[in-house]
Amino acid sequence: MxxxxxxxxxxxxxxxxxxxxxxxxxxxxxxxxxxxxxxxxxxxxxxxxxxxxxxxxxxxxxxxxxxxERFELPGLWLSPDELHALLATHQLLDRSGTGGFLGDALEPIRERIDQLLAEQAGGKRWPVERVRVISSGTRSLDQAAFRAAAGAVLQRRRLSFRYRARSTGATTQRTVSPQRLTHYRNNWYLDAFDHERQALRSFSLDRIDQARPFDEAAIDVPEAELDQHLASSYGIFSGPPKAWATVVFSADAARWAAEERWHSQQQGRFLPDGRYELRLPYSSSRELLMDVLRYGPDATVVEPVSLRAEAQIRLRLALGNYGG
CATH class of the missing domain: 1.10.10.10 (Winged helix-like DNA-binding domain superfamily/Winged helix DNA-binding domain)
Incomplete structure (x- = not known):
């Protein structure tokens, strides 16, 4: 020890x-x-x-x-394993697309951790570059927008910003009560109560600009209501669930699909022939079908009929791109 x-x-x-x-x-x-x-x-x-x-x-x-009761150890007292974990976390932040925004604030902490590790190791340098983080699909973020959103969330203040919808390209002005920041699939989202629409919405932070916090206090939505509206269905822009999807994976893909966490309420079972059946709630079909169709012929949408039909249409359209 x-x-x-x-x-x-x-x-x-x-x-x-x-x-x-x-x-x-x-x-x-x-x-x-x-x-x-x-x-x-x-x-x-x-x-x-x-x-x-x-x-x-x-x-x-x-x-x-x-x-x-009054005495505490001075300074930062951490075990080598705890320090190594902190360094790995710093690498994760630094290489996952977030480090550019948090790096300046966290750099003094990293320097202190490096110093503590050096003291424990007799001056030996720890090869932090051996902690490898590979980001995929990370979008460019505006530093000012990220900081304004994070500050409004933590300080519980209302936020105004211009939002560019990815699906239509339309730009609208929004005034919201920020509820929480969500990091999902290497990208950041702002869950907020939209005062114009009087409803909860999730905003992709890379589509936000001209963010400006107000002094007016934000409305607090109960955590249970946030989860019910924003996390009860599949995907980031979920909304309340409209139906349950049933997807069957081939025996070859069963182990991969079974070990993935698709949704907090997912239900899965292995079938007698080695295939894997997955059931999960969804509201919007787009993201769910994108993830199912990446399995190609190893995944089959069984229910509901409307989701199965949409999967067939998407596959026909894709095949049409190849002249089939």
Whole structure:
């Protein structure tokens, strides 16, 4: 066990103890020798200022009861595994398309993490480039729009912006009460209550510009209502579910389809012949069919009839592009 981990664990044991913790118990918990326990206790008391008291019979240690609640370890105390996880998270942010917006704010934290790791590793550099993040389908974001939306969400303020619909290309002015930011398939969305339409909507952040927050407080929509409207059906622009889709995957694709999380309410089962049957709620068919049709001949829409017919039309149109 690394020294940082031992000191952190020692602090937790002593701060939680109501009676002295025996020397033998500390040797076992810290997985170290008797001499190491004494050195760590001395470091905790003399260097970090912990209110450590010594017990002679039996030999052990505890915190002074009057000071225990007020004492905390100074600075940032994390284990090597926790630091490695933070570095990996930083790489994820940096390479997933978000780092450009959050990088400046997070850079001091990364520098501090690098410093702590270097101290633990005797100056050795950690090869963070070996944490590989590959983004796919990430859209360009306007930095000002992202920050305005994030600020309005967290500060609970209304937001005005110009929105360019992807499907029609039309531009409209919106005034909304932001509810939450959603990161979905490598892209950011703003879930909000649209005051003009008096309804909940999801806005793709890459289609927002001229965002301007107001001083007026945002309306808070209950979390359960947000989930019912925005997360109860398949896809990002879901809305309340209109029907349940049944899709059957071939035996060759069954393992892949079964291990994917399609929806929080999905129902799946393996059929006797090795195929996999998936049922899930949906409102808009477009995104669902895009994901089903990527399996090609290994996926078949069974129900409802309207969704099956739409899948057939899309496949015929696609085949027509090849002169078939």
């Amino acid at each position: 690394e020294r940082y981990e031992r000191i952190n664990l020692l602090h937790r044991r002593l701060s939680q103890a109501r009676v002295p913790v025996s020397l033998q118990r500390l040797i076992e918990d810290l997985q170290c020798s008797r001499a190491t326990v004494y050195r760590d206790v001395a470091f905790l008391r003399d260097y970090l200022g912990a209110p450590v008291e010594t017990s002679d019979d039996p030999p052990g240690f505890r915190y002074d009861m009057a000071e225990a």
